[in-house]
Amino acid sequence: MKKNKQKKLKINRRELLAGSASLGAIAFSSKIGYSKETNPNNLPPNVPEWTGELGDGVDANPYGMPSEFENNVIRRNVEWLTASTESSVNFTPIQDLEGIVTPNGLCFERHHGGVSIINPKDYRLMINGLVDREMIFTLDDLKRFPQTNKFYFLECAANGGMEWKGSQLNGCQYTFGMVHNVQYTGVKLSDLILETGLKPKAKWVLAEGSDSSGMTRSIPIEKILYDCLIAWAMNGEALRSEQGYPARLVVPGWEGNMWVKWLRRLEFGDKPYMTREETSKYTDLLPDGKARMFTWVMDAKSVVTSPSPEKSILYRGIHQLRGLAWSGRGKIKRVDVSLDGGKNWQTAKLHDPVMSKSLARFTLQFEWNGQELLIQSRAIDETNYVQPTIHELQKLRGVNSIYHNNSIATWKVNKDGTVDNVRLG
């Protein structure tokens, strides 16, 4: 392996601003292997070390992996949040990603009973209840139906849930990273039920996983027939095990918990099932002790991914601010950015493609000359919904809702270029 060739080299600080080899840069530097510092011997007019030797041939990596220099671009969890990693969550490193596609290996994970490993030959989907024919499908059966390919974001309803009371986690990844966006390949449920038929009394569908938590959620039949899919592929390859291999439910624009992974059964019924996940969890507690139930849609949201707490500003001069925006109600129409804590806004550039219920990428060019900034972004979707401030949400819902915090975050850029997650008030 190339690790043997590693040479420890002195840091070249000339191109960095004095003092800006920041806390963020140290905190997120490599754990192993290669030196990530500049080696002057590789710079012009010298011949770089990789030019004077052959590299690996084909087949060195039958399934390619990211460059060793990108080994800090990984999912991360917050250990103190949960009792065990099998019933826990980690976060997508959105601060390190470009465009709108989340690479499969970086899609955040949320499991309630660990990752089930399922031989596709042993996979069965049962459909029972208020249908004309109770049926069982194999994976091969599902793949013989007409197929659909669609980009959708999946966001956990608890994304940002730790930030209701105040700024708690100092990272873009930890505060906004329970989201990913991939292209799904699957069969529409509206096609699948052409095979089973549907009784007129069927109003709800119970989706059930075959993992160790037997994940279950009730979904109204209008949504099921409108745009839900059973997907077996993401970004062109089979689902990853941690995303429900070999088949999962896709519920576009609605909270991630409903996208049941390792899907084994759909039961059609005339009433909701009131499962543990939709009663004791994923209900939004209000200050008067009552809780909202069946809050499915993910409201419009956006975040500046760079600069961000993990992405210090290292240079004076021109920069490209980058961010992501999404809405469970349709397309993103506009994103505004403020550099002064929300007093003044300018409209960012939205990049193609902008698709319904998919992440959208925005950028804004700005100049930094060592001054403090309070960076915010504000999404507006095609229904004219405007992403709210945390104060608006707190006024309506208090601070104990846990779920559906889609408020505007504030990143404070300090004079040394480091960035802090702060709360304004």
Next chain:
Amino acid sequence: MFALVKKLVIFLVILIIPNLLIAEERKFYLGKIATKTEIAGWDIDVRPDGLGAPLGSGSAINGEEVYAEQCASCHGDFGEGLDRWPELVGGEDSLDTHDPVKTTGSYWPYASTMYDYIYRAMPFGVAQSLTHDETYQVVAYLLYMNEIIEEDFVLNDKNIGKIKMPNVEGFLMPDPRPDIANVNGNPCMQNCNTPTEIIGKARDIDVTPEEEKS
């Protein structure tokens, strides 16, 4: 000629017409019909009205032992929750306070959900290993610990849909969102009146995981 017409009629009657009728029912002819036995093994959900509750029964008296063996190592002897494992008992009158405690007694609206969840997902890592009677016993024990039923109350498939949970009226539907002020897609752009004083910093809270320093 007559023979040809006759053949055509027979062809229509036997081959095409039944196909048209069936085609209205099944479009792709994929998958197979599930048997009752196959469905019975997987259809384990229990609804608030008791639909789906399997034959069986149990009381808190015999539930105590099952709970101690199967549940207490995570949830504590009294349902208080060890480490970060969920509390199952208590929390009454806490939902409207700064520190709400959501337990089966204080928050869960239906006893059916307790049965459904415990049977399908508990004990953690040994899912669907309890018998139906053991599951009724554990649910009865938790209901008793939460002072919802008496110690000798026999919970079963007939009455689980009739247990009245304290917080059954605690949930609001339908979803009122969008609940924020509607500015019709035209929010303030210049000199907006918004607070810009920093009142909190995540760095000061100091709970963000740190990478190993290289």
